[in-house]
Amino acid sequence: MLRTSLSLLRRHPALPRVLSARLHTHHPRLSGGSNPPMDFPCIDKLETRQRDLLSGPEPTYDKIVTGYQTYTHPSFTCDHGGQLTKMRIAYETWGQLNAQKSNGILIHTGLSGSSHARSHELNKSPGWWEKFIGPGLAIDTNKFFVICTNVIGGCYGSTGPSSLDESGARYATTFPLLTVNDMVRAQFHLMDHLGIHKLHASVGASMGGMQSLCAAALHSERVGRLVSISACARSHPYSIALRFAQRQALMADPNFNRGHYYDGVQPHVGMKLARSIATVTYRSGPEWELRFGRRRQKPDQPPALCPDFLIETYLDHQSERFCLQYDANSLLYVSKAMDMFDISHSVTQRLERQRAEKQRACTSVCMDASEQPASEEGHSGVETGDEIMADLVRGVRNAMQPTLVLGVQSDILFPVRQQKEIADILRRAGNTRVTYYELDAMYGHDTFLIDVVNVGAAIKGHLENSD
Ligand SMILES: CC(=O)SCCNC(=O)CCNC(=O)[C@H](O)C(C)(C)COP(=O)(O)OP(=O)(O)OC[C@H]1O[C@@H](n2cnc3c(N)ncnc32)[C@H](O)[C@@H]1OP(=O)(O)O
Numbered sequence: 001m002l003r004t005s006l007s008l009l010r011r012h013p014a015l016p017r018v019l020s021a022r023l024h025t026h027h028p029r030l031s032g033g034s035n036p037p038m039d040f041p042c043i044d045k046l047e048t049r050q051r052d053l054l055s056g057p058e059p060t061y062d063k064i065v066t067g068y069q070t071y072t073h074p075s076f077t078c079d080h081g082g083q084l085t086k087m088r089i090a091y092e093t094w095g096q097l098n099a100q101k102s103n104g105i106l107i108h109t110g111l112s113g114s115s116h117a118r119s120h121e122l123n124k125s126p127g128w129w130e131k132f133i134g135p136g137l138a139i140d141t142n143k144f145f146v147i148c149t150n151v152i153g154g155c156y157g158s159t160g161p162s163s164l165d166e167s168g169a170r171y172a173t174t175f176p177l178l179t180v181n182d183m184v185r186a187q188f189h190l191m192d193h194l195g196i197h198k199l200h201a202s203v204g205a206s207m208g209g210m211q212s213l214c215a216a217a218l219h220s221e222r223v224g225r226l227v228s229i230s231a232c233a234r235s236h237p238y239s240i241a242l243r244f245a246q247r248q249a250l251m252a253d254p255n256f257n258r259g260h261y262y263d264g265v266q267p268h269v270g271m272k273l274a275r276s277i278a279t280v281t282y283r284s285g286p287e288w289e290l291r292f293g294r295r296r297q298k299p300d301q302p303p304a305l306c307p308d309f310l311i312e313t314y315l316d317h318q319s320e321r322f323c324l325q326y327d328a329n330s331l332l333y334v335s336k337a338m339d340m341f342d343i344s345h346s347v348t349q350r351l352e353r354q355r356a357e358k359q360r361a362c363t364s365v366c367m368d369a370s371e372q373p374a375s376e377e378g379h380s381g382v383e384t385g386d387e388i389m390a391d392l393v394r395g396v397r398n399a400m401q402p403t404l405v406l407g408v409q410s411d412i413l414f415p416v417r418q419q420k421e422i423a424d425i426l427r428r429a430g431n432t433r434v435t436y437y438e439l440d441a442m443y444g445h446d447t448f449l450i451d452v453v454n455v456g457a458a459i460k461g462h463l464e465n466s467d
C-alpha cells in the first residue's frame with residue numbers, strides 16, 4: 001500500500017519541486033566540538049541555483065541554438081521498433097549546392113553537438129567547428145555544400161525526448177530507444193528532401209565518426225568519401241562503463257523523476273556530475289599536467305572540499321555550463337545509442353529484422369515505404385575473436401570509398417587500437433584506399449574540436465584529393 005502511494009507520488013509532476021525544496025533546508029552548524037565546520041560554497045551555489053530555478057521558467061533547449069532549418073518526415077520506424085510520427089530534423093548549411101548536386105558534405109556531430117557547426121547570417125555566434133568550415137578552410141565552402149544536422153534524440157531542434165508526441169505531451173522517457181543507424185537513416189531522409197542522392201563525403205568525429213562509418217557501410221552508394229575521426233567500429237566495454245557511470249549519476253538526481261521532469265526543476269545536479277565524469281574522458285592527463293599541474297585556485301587558503309585545485313575549478317566550470325544547456329534525457333538516449341553501436345553484419349541484420357517486424361505489424365499510419373529493410377539473413381551466434389572480426393568485416397563489405405581514419409594517441413575514450421580496428425576491417429573487406437593517420441596530440445578525445453592545424457589539414461587533404 002505504502003509502496004503504491006510512493007510510486008504514485010513519484011509520478012506526480014509537482015514532486016521534483018518538492019524534493020528540490022529539501023535541498024534548501026538550512027543545515028545548522030554543529031556546536032560543542034573544538035574544530036570549526038568546513039565551508040561548502042559549492043553546495044551553497046547549487047542550492048541557490050535550485051532555489052532560483054524553482055521560481056523561474058526552465059530552459060527550453062531548442063532555443064539555445066537558433067537559425068536552423070527543419071525538415072519533417074511523416075513517419076519513422078526506429079531499429080528497436082519505436083515510432084516517431086512527424087520526425088523533425090534540424091539542420092544548417094553552408095556553401096552552394098552545385099547543379100549536379102554532387103558536392104554535398106554531411107557533417108555528423110558528437111554526442112552533444114547541434115547543427116550549428118559554423119556561424120552564418122541567421123546565427124552569428126561561432127559554431128562548434130567554426131575554424132574547420134568556411135571559405136578556404138579544411139572543409140572549403142567555396143567548393144562544397146556543407147550540411148550539419150542535430151541528431152534525432154538530441155535537444156537542439158530535432159525530434160528528441162523533450163519534443164511533443166502525437167498527444168501533445170513531451171515524450172520524456174516514452175521516447176523510443178535509438179540507434180546510430182536510426183540517426184543516419186533520418187539524415188538520409190533529409191538528403192532526399194534536399195535532392196542529394198550522393199554525397200561527396202560523410203565526415204564525423206566521436207559519435208559523428210560512428211555515424212560516418214555507418215553511412216558509408218549501410219548507404220554506401222550514397223557516400224563518395226568517408227572521414228572517421230576518434231570513433232570506433234563498436235563501442236568497447238571501457239567506454240560503455242564510463243557512459244554508464246554518467247547515466248547513473250544523472251538518474252540518481254531526485255529531480256530526474258524517471259525522466260518526467262519537464263514540468264519541474266530539471267536534474268541539473270545529476271547532469272553536472274555526469275558532465276564532470278564525461279570531461280575527464282574527453283581530455284587527457286598530460287594536457288592537464290601542462291595546463292594546471294597541481295596549482296590551486298587560492299594557494300594561500302587552507303585546502304577545501306569544494307573546487308580547490310585548478311583542475312577541479314575547470315571541471316566545475318565545464319560541467320556547470322553544460323548542465324544548463326543540454327537535456328538530460330537526450331544524454332541518456334544518445335549515450336545509450338553510442339554504447340549499442342556495432343557495425344557488425346549480424347547486429348545490423350538483427351536491427352533490420354526488428355524494424356521489418358515492426359513495420360509489418362504497423363498500420364499504414366506508421367508505414368514508411370522508403371524504409372523497406374534489406375533482406376534478412378541469419379545471426380551466426382558470434383563468439384570467437386576471429387568470428388567477431390569476420391562479422392565486422394562483413395558489416396563494412398560495401399564501404400569501398402576512399403577513407404580517412406584518424407586517431408589521437410592521448411584519447412582514452414576511443415583509443416587508437418579502435419582506430420586501427422576500423423582501418424583493419426575496411427582493408428580486410430577489400431577497401432584499398434584507406435588512409436590511417438595517428439595524431440600525437442595531447443588534448444585527448446576532444447582533439448578534433450581543438451587541433452585545427454593537424455586535424456584540419458588531414459581532412460582537407462582527404463576531401464580534396466582527386467583519387
Ligand atoms: C562535437 C560536437 O559535435 S559538439 C560539442 C562541442 N562542444 C562541447 O563539447 C562544449 C564544451 N566545451 C568544451 O569542451 C571545450 O570548451 C572545447 C572542447 C569546445 C574547447 O576546448 P578549449 O579551447 O581547450 O577550451 P577549454 O576546455 O579550456 O574551456 C574554456 C573555458 O574553461 C574555462 N576555464 C579554463 N580553465 C579554467 C579553470 N582552471 N577553472 C575554471 N574555468 C576554467 C575558461 O574560462 C573558459 O570558460 P568559457 O568557455 O565559459 O569562456
Ligand SMILES: N[C@@H](CCO)C(=O)O
Binds near residue numbers: 111112206207446
Ligand atoms: N565533447 C564532445 C564529444 C563527445 O563525444 C561532445 O560533448 O559532444
